[in-house]
Amino acid sequence: MRAPALRYDLRRDAGDPVRVTVPRGATQRLRLPDNEAKTRLVAAVLTARVAANEDLELFGKPVRGLGRAERAGLHDRIGVLTQAMGLISNLNAWENISLPAAYHGTRPIARIAKTARDAAAALGADPQRFLARLPDEMDPFERKLTAFLRLLAKEPALAVIDGLAEGLDREQSARAARFEAEYRARQPEGTLLFVDLAEEDLP
Amino acid sequence: MIRALREVEGGLRLLMHFWLRMPALRRPPVRESFLRQVYFTGVTASTGVVLRASGLGALIIAFTMQILDADTSLAVKILLWVVLREVGPLAAAMVVILRTGTAVSAELAMMRITGQMDALRRMGIESYDYLVVPRVAGIMLATAALTCYIQFLAVLGGMILSPFVIQASFTELYTRFFELVAPIDFVYSIVKSLMFGCAIALTCCYHGLNPPAFTLNGVPQAVTRAVTASAVAVLTINAVFAYLVFGVLFFGLVKAVVCAPRRCATTCGATRATRCA
Secondary structure, eight states, X not given: OOOOSEEEEEOOSSSOOEEEEEOTTOEEEXXXXXXXXXXXXXXXXXXXXXXXXXXXXXXXXXXXXXXXXHHHHHHHHEEEEOSSXXXXXXXXXXXXXXXXXXXXXXXXXXXXXXXXXXXXXXXTOOHXXXXXXXXXXXXXXXXXXXXXXXHHHTOOSEEEEESTTTTOOHHHHHHHTTHHHHHHHHOTTOEEEEEEEOGGGOO | OHHHHHXXXXXXXXXXXXXXXXXXXXXXXXXXXXXXXXXXXXIHHHHHHHHHHHHHHHHHHHHHHHHSOOOHHHHHHHIIIIIXXXXXXXXXXXXXXXXXXXXXXHHHHHHHHTTHHHHHHHTTOOHXXXXXXXXXXXXXXXXXXXXXXXXXXXXXXXXXXXXXXXXXXXXXXXXXXXXHOOHHHHXXXXXXXXXXXXXXXXXXXXXXXXXXXXXXXXXXXXXXXXXXXXXXXXXXXXXHHHHHHHSEETTTTEEOOBOOHHHHHXXXXXXXXXXXX
C-alpha cells in the first residue's frame, strides 16, 4: 500500500490535538477547529519544517531532519495557495505565474503559457486582458486565480489551498469552486487538499 | 554614527553580494528586471534632460565669456572640465537619485513590508539575486549612459546656443573643443558615473530592504534616508575621485601635495619625497 500524500500531527497543551491523513490521489476538504491549527498546518507544508510538538510526513517521508536537497526536492512536488497569495506587485499576472519556472528553468514556458491561457479561459477570465494586469488592478478573485495558475504551472503532486472562498463574494466563490476540476484535469494522479476553518470558528 | 557605520557595512555587503552573484543575470527573469531597470533609469529619463543639459552648456560658455571676460579657448576649457568631468556625471547622478533612487527604495521597502520577499523565498528565488543584482547592474549602466547623453547635449547645446549670446562662432568653439578634448576626459567621467550609479543603487537597495519601520509609514522614511545617503555618497565619491585622479579637491580649493618622487627631486631636492616643498 502506498504511503499517504500527507500525514500531520499537532499536539497541544490547550486545545484538541490535530491529526490529518490525506491519501494520495484524493481530493479532501479539511475543516480545522481553529486558526492556529490551520496556520501551523499550512506553514508546515509550505516550509517542510515542523516545531517540536508537530510531526509531518510528505509522501511517506518525515520532514524532521531533512537535508537541504531533500527539502528542495519536496518543495518541487508541493504547491500551496496561501491566503496571502504572495503575488509580486510590480509583475503582471503572466509574469507572476511564470516567475518560478522562468527563474529555475524547470518547465518550458510555452507549456506554462498554454496552461495559463486555457485555465484562465475555463475559469471565466479573458486571458488576453487578465494576464496583462498588475495585482493592484485585479479583483480578489483574479488575484486568487493568478496564485492558483502559478500553482498549476508547478504541476504539483500535492496541492494545498488555504481558505479558497475567503475574501470572495458568492459569485466569485462559485467560480473559485471550479479550481478543483482544473487541477484534476491537469493532475489526475495528484492530491488536492482544501483547508478551511470549521463553520463555528468562522468570523 | 553607529547607524552610518551600519549603513556603510550593509552597503559593502550588498556590493559583495552583487559582485559574487552577477552570473544571476543569466536567468531570464533577472535579465528582464535588469533591462527594465535600464529602460526606466536611462531611456525614460533621457527626454527630460534634453533642454536642461543643452541650456547648461550654453550657460557655462556664456557665463565664462561674459562675466570672466575669457576668450574662446578658456570658455571651451571650462566647458570641458566642468561639463565633461564634473557636472555631467553629477547631473546624471542627481537625475538618477531623484527618479530611480526614490522609486527603487520605495518599491523594495513596500515589497519587504508586504511580505513579498518571503513570497520570493518560498518560490525558491534568492531575493537578493532577483531584486538587488539587476537593479545595481541596470542603474550603473544607465547612469553611465545618461552621463554620456548629458555631456553630449551640454557640449553640443553649448556650442549651438552660445553664438546667440556671446561673440563666438560655432566653428570656433567646435575647433577649440576638439583640440582640447582627450580620451581621458571620457574615461574619467564614465568610470566616475559607474561608481555613482553603483553607490546610488546600493544605498537605495539597502534602505529599501531595511526600512526603519515595518508599517506603511516605513516607506517614506526609507525613501528619505535613501535619497539623503545617496547624495552624500555621490558627493563623497566625487571629491575622493577628483583628489585621487587629479590631486585636486573641491575644484582646486584644496591643492594636493602628493607628487611623483622624480619630479620632487628636481624641484625641491628631496630624495624620497612624497610632499613637495
